[in-house]
Amino acid sequence: MLRLSGFAASASVGDFCQRVALRLVTGQADQAPNPEHDAYLFKGQAFHSECQWVVTFEEHRPEAERLFSDRRLVVLPHDFDYLSEGDVIRFVPDRKAVRVLFRKGANANYFLVTERCNHLCLMCSQPPKDVDDRWLAREILDVLPLLPATTPFLGITGGEPTLVGEDFFDILSSARDHLPSTPVHILSNGRTFKDQQFAQRYQAIGHRRLSVGIPIYSADPEVHDYVVQSKGAFDETIRGIMNLKSVGAEVEIRVVVHKQTYEGLADLSDFIFRNLTFADHVTFMGLEITGFTRANMDKLWMDPYDYRSELRAAVQYLAAARINVSVYNHQLCLLDGSIHRYAKRSISDWKNEYVDECTSCSRRSECGGFFSSSNLARSSHISAFR
Template identity: 40%
Template sequence: MHNAIRKDKFEISELRGLPSGYYILRKQGSYLQSRGLLETLTITDIPLHAESSSLTFFHPEAMKFFECGDIAFVSPKGVLRVVLSKLANHNTLLVTERCDNLCLFCSQPPKDNDDSWLLSQAAMAAIEFDSNESLGISGGEPLIYGQSFIKFLDTLIDYKCDKSLHILSNGRKFSDTKFTLELAKRRKDIDLTFGIPLYSSVPHIHDMLVGSIGAFRDTMQGLINAGNAGIKIELRIIPTKENIDTLSQTVELVSRSISNVVQFSIMNMEATGWARKNWKQLYIDPIKYAEELEKSVLVAHSAGLPAFLFNYPLCHIKAELEPLALKSISDWKNFYPEECSDCSKKYQCSGFFTSSKGIFHEAPRRIV
């Protein structure tokens, strides 16, 4: 794999005996103030003596990639991953690996185990993390546990956690009007935005891409309910060979039908998870849909709604769209190929995913 800008994952064999979950990180010799909701792991770059604390662990380089108070997730295999960091350009918490969709390009294929315990752990991690930056919440499908997700929000509210939350959801749970209205009550106490995908205005195309018959119906009803309840919606679309001909129609459908949409996000596909095995069926070079992409942005703008492009290298889109292309790839999975070294727009550009190599890589095209 290409080297990412910031490392986030470290193997420490001595961690294998610890329960899986979230922990607060401390650098040896540093003071850490916490609320005591999570256990603290102390990391040192000095080899340990036998009498060292049971929660102090050695790694020769990990200390360079986190700050005191950052939050890590420890897996049963002894892998420590820094998930909330003051050094990161984006922070996201995983609250479940379960999902009621099976998207053909899912970057983190779902599991069917009961992992509802992650919600309470994630709540404690969010509260302990000393940052006022917006926090991402992802899955799986975060709303799959229904009332437990509302309890997760209530815990944050009770502890006066003032972070705004950006929650990635397929929106299907919002087809339950009672649940939607109950969740919407929390808006007065915590800032919530839901990133919800609608991959096509044609029902069978959306259902095919998400691997679930009836998903379009549920998501459309969910979008209507959420918008009418005052819940902020970021509408997400990933262009593929299967849906590209309906891209601008989808933007128009949402613009005319759904309330409280605050932004359209059109996202280039990442070559990870199930996207890799379906790459030939799905991936389409942005150059091939440049006109449709520009048309979709214009449809959004004509409706008075902002539209942005995510994960697109600037050299893969029309110059007119460059101001809308955000530097969006998380630093722990972001890199710039050698060809980008002399580009004057490198530091404005999203760059590439570290998973972008071989048949999954569209080479940079010289623009300056």
């Protein structure tokens, strides 16, 4: 598991005191220099940068202090030595706090827009906070112009991203202007889109590769509302999906499979077929054991092997109906062989790992592996393909 946040070993930045997003450059970047946000990544190279900022590591500290005595110097611990050209970090001078915001070589980069949410999902991996975090949106607006135009994917998440109002539209407009060819996927509970005007304004942004992933956990409104801990959420979510599709937006339906939802997978698939056939994608997702999930393990956790029949039936039903369907966050050895072709490697690389049983598996390269938090609860049926 990659370390994405921590503290600088040392920093010499003069009287600079505000948080800043820094794009790491080595002189090879194909983008125009940005004096305020570019930082030279020094790993002992001879190239001498004109950047105001220099980022280096403890082993290069003496040489960096000698060469760049007139620059703002940030020295990172060895845990961050995976950083490279084009990556973007956040640095907070007064605390020497560092967070990696974007990795050019990552399989997926997600930006957290807000920690506020109008759900309290039993298995939320990012428990909501009622805080004023508008600075997150402003930071994203600083970062987007720094990203390469060839960025293969960008995710927007929360909390509930639509709750930030105007900032939500500003972020999407910036992505349209700076990353017109990059698919941008928004994780939302969909409820704000119950307002037809909000849905229309969203679609009017005009980014041609924009999509929204919205969860539905059951065809039974009471079960869905229980999982998200918000009465009336089901009806507003369905209305939001309808409004989005009525304006031509791309919508993905997400279903997290656990003890509260697995028995209703067949009914949910039938509900989607009969009422939401226009969905662009349906994904059945494995449980990530973090956030609220840890506190609700007795209500949520079950061995994925034990719901393999229900999952197989739901996937095959939608596939037969010619609805684009996938399985995320599951290991191939736990899935019925008939749905292996729908399984995707979906876990973000920084928290993706494999266990000892995977070492000799002939299909490891095809398998999604595990979340790093899976050591808290893991199937007893993990086995290698020979």
